[in-house]
Amino acid sequence: MSSKIRLGYFLSETASNLRYNGLMTLASIGTVTVSMLVLGAFLLFNLNLKSTINEVSSKTRVCVYLKAGAPAGEVDVLKRMVEGLDGVRKVYYVSVDEARARLKQDMSGQADLGQIVDTVPLPASLEIEMADTSKITSVTSVIKGQPAIDEIHYGEDVVTTLNLIRRIVQIGGLGAIIILCIVTAFVIANTIRLTVFARRKEIRIMQLVGATDWFIKWPFIMEGIFHGLVGSLLAVGIAAAGYTWLANNWPLTFIFPLAYDEQTLLHISIALITGGMLVGAFGSFSSVRKFLRTVLV
Amino acid sequence: MITFQGVSVVHPNGVTALRDLDLKIEKGDFLFIVGPTGSGKSTILKLIYREEVCTAGRIIVAGKEITGMARRQIPYLRRGVGVVFQDFKLLPQRTAWDNVAFALHVIGVGKAEVKRQVAKVLDNVGLLHKADALPTELSAGEQQRICIARAVVNNPVILVADEPTGNLDPDTSWDIVQLLSRINVKGTTVVMATHDRHIVDRMRKRVVALQDGRLVRDEDKGAYVCEL
Ligand SMILES: Nc1ncnc2c1ncn2[C@@H]1O[C@H](COP(=O)(O)OP(=O)(O)OP(=O)(O)O)[C@@H](O)[C@H]1O
Numbered sequence: 001m002s003s004k005i006r007l008g009y010f011l012s013e014t015a016s017n018l019r020y021n022g023l024m025t026l027a028s029i030g031t032v033t034v035s036m037l038v039l040g041a042f043l044l045f046n047l048n049l050k051s052t053i054n055e056v057s058s059k060t061r062v063c064v065y066l067k068a069g070a071p072a073g074e075v076d077v078l079k080r081m082v083e084g085l086d087g088v089r090k091v092y093y094v095s096v097d098e099a100r101a102r103l104k105q106d107m108s109g110q111a112d113l114g115q116i117v118d119t120v121p122l123p124a125s126l127e128i129e130m131a132d133t134s135k136i137t138s139v140t141s142v143i144k145g146q147p148a149i150d151e152i153h154y155g156e157d158v159v160t161t162l163n164l165i166r167r168i169v170q171i172g173g174l175g176a177i178i179i180l181c182i183v184t185a186f187v188i189a190n191t192i193r194l195t196v197f198a199r200r201k202e203i204r205i206m207q208l209v210g211a212t213d214w215f216i217k218w219p220f221i222m223e224g225i226f227h228g229l230v231g232s233l234l235a236v237g238i239a240a241a242g243y244t245w246l247a248n249n250w251p252l253t254f255i256f257p258l259a260y261d262e263q264t265l266l267h268i269s270i271a272l273i274t275g276g277m278l279v280g281a282f283g284s285f286s287s288v289r290k291f292l293r294t295v296l297v
Numbered sequence: 298m299i300t301f302q303g304v305s306v307v308h309p310n311g312v313t314a315l316r317d318l319d320l321k322i323e324k325g326d327f328l329f330i331v332g333p334t335g336s337g338k339s340t341i342l343k344l345i346y347r348e349e350v351c352t353a354g355r356i357i358v359a360g361k362e363i364t365g366m367a368r369r370q371i372p373y374l375r376r377g378v379g380v381v382f383q384d385f386k387l388l389p390q391r392t393a394w395d396n397v398a399f400a401l402h403v404i405g406v407g408k409a410e411v412k413r414q415v416a417k418v419l420d421n422v423g424l425l426h427k428a429d430a431l432p433t434e435l436s437a438g439e440q441q442r443i444c445i446a447r448a449v450v451n452n453p454v455i456l457v458a459d460e461p462t463g464n465l466d467p468d469t470s471w472d473i474v475q476l477l478s479r480i481n482v483k484g485t486t487v488v489m490a491t492h493d494r495h496i497v498d499r500m501r502k503r504v505v506a507l508q509d510g511r512l513v514r515d516e517d518k519g520a521y522v523c524e525l
């Protein structure tokens with residue numbers, strides 16, 4: 001019962017199964033490629049959406065205007081408290097003088113306005129840079145109750161809309177991927193069923209001489225996994241080529257560049273290959289299992 | 298070796314294949330099952346290697362109750378029961394040798410052992426010199442010998458044969474039965490369903506006759522038809 005003999009047997013069975021119906025094999029590999037490409041596109045889109053949101057968020061600062069004459073010690077405590085909140089990256093204190101300096105710089109073209117700027121009453125403020133914009137409402141709601149605070153301003157609409165889009169894309173994409181994976185497993189199951197059918201006499205004899213179900217199943221499952229592997233490798237290749245091209249030809253007029261984080265791209269590739277193999281394994285398993293169940297008690 | 302107790306088989310379509318059958322087959326027996334077509338001969342054999350299940354009664358094979366046997370245990374039952382059919386069921390793209398070796402490969406026997414056993418069994422059935430022939434290059438009688446070789450290469454305790462001579466001329470049929478008889482003499486229990494009157498009458502072995510799924514006769518050293 002050496003495992004070496006078994007492995008050799010499984011491999012040769014898989015190889016000869018592959019030869020049985022080339023066209024169907026191509027079809028099932030192609031379906032895996034298409035599904036995994038869709039999955040890849042989704043993951044890439046999601047990646048870019050996420051980096052765009054991060055980009056927008058880092059530019060979005062929550063401005064917390066302080067009441068005039070709030071004691072420095074109280075402001076300092078408040079600043080440290082906000083820094084400790086979940087989703088906050090950094091908090092800057094903008095003094096009255098600094099605010100005035102900024103305003104002056106903004107209006108530097110209009111020299112005659114300089115006088116006015118000096119006389120306008122400006123509040124000091126805390127500027128909050130968010131690490132995670134989805135936490136913005138919880139952060140502001142905590143701050144709102146503080147006594148030293150006058151008003152809060154931030155790009156509420158943009159941030160919440162982007163986060164909403166991301167949520168919708170995630171849910172919709174996930175649903176589409178699940179459906180695609182089921183369809184792919186189904187196509188693979190059909191292909192494997194043909195191989196199983198072509199080899200039904202052998203399977204029958206195997207059953208009669210006492211081969212276990214698993215012994216009979218393995219070569220077919222390996223075949224399904226192989227279809228999944230080849231199909232997803234193709235998908236990774238196509239996606240990599242396409243995405244690289246896109247990244248290189250990305251119109252400069254767009255505000256944000258394509259995300260090109262190698263670590264994440266590697267993870268996406270691994271996810272596609274694993275996904276393809278899992279779908280292949282599942283499709284072939286269900287097919288051969290069903291066949292064995294219907295043939296004999 | 299094989300015990301049937303009150304066994305009935307009713308198919309889902311309502312056809313009753315066996316009715317309340319009691320049968321005891323001892324170790325080393327050579328038993329013919331005879332009866333008109335549709336009387337239940339094949340059903341009995343299929344019950345032994347559990348291709349069919351009974352709807353009532355108990356079946357014990359090689360000391361094991363197989364009535365409620367779990368699916369995953371069936372392969373191990375079958376390793377002890379060799380099966381031979383009327384239509385051979387050889388794999389057409391494989392040589393005689395490979396057809397026999399296949400039966401050992403798929404139950405995980407090692408290469409060296411497979412080689413040893415296959416050579417031995419092919420020699421026993423007198424076809425070692427045809428080891429490399431494809432089934433199409435063999436006569437019907439030779440093909441059946443290869444099937445028998447495949448059925449016994451694993452040294453099963455029981456050999457079940459469903460009309461093994463159904464496609465053969467009388468002389469070849471007689472040779473095949475002699476081969477089965479030699480296997481029986483070495484200790485294997487042989488159960489053979491047949492329509493072949495001459496063979497049954499010449500062999501003078503135990504005969505079980507069926508009619509409409511009922512056992513109607515069970516004779517030692519019996520004949521094809523009742524002689525009383
Ligand atoms: N799968 C099945 N479904 C329904 N009825 C069946 C099935 N298999 C067998 N039968 C019926 O059971 C009865 C017994 O069949 P069986 O095959 O045991 O007969 P037999 O004695 O072997 O006949 P033969 O000499 O023609 O081979 C027959 O009436 C047959 O039609």
Ligand SMILES: [Mg+2]
Nearest residue numbers: 338339340459
């Ligand atoms: Mg029959």
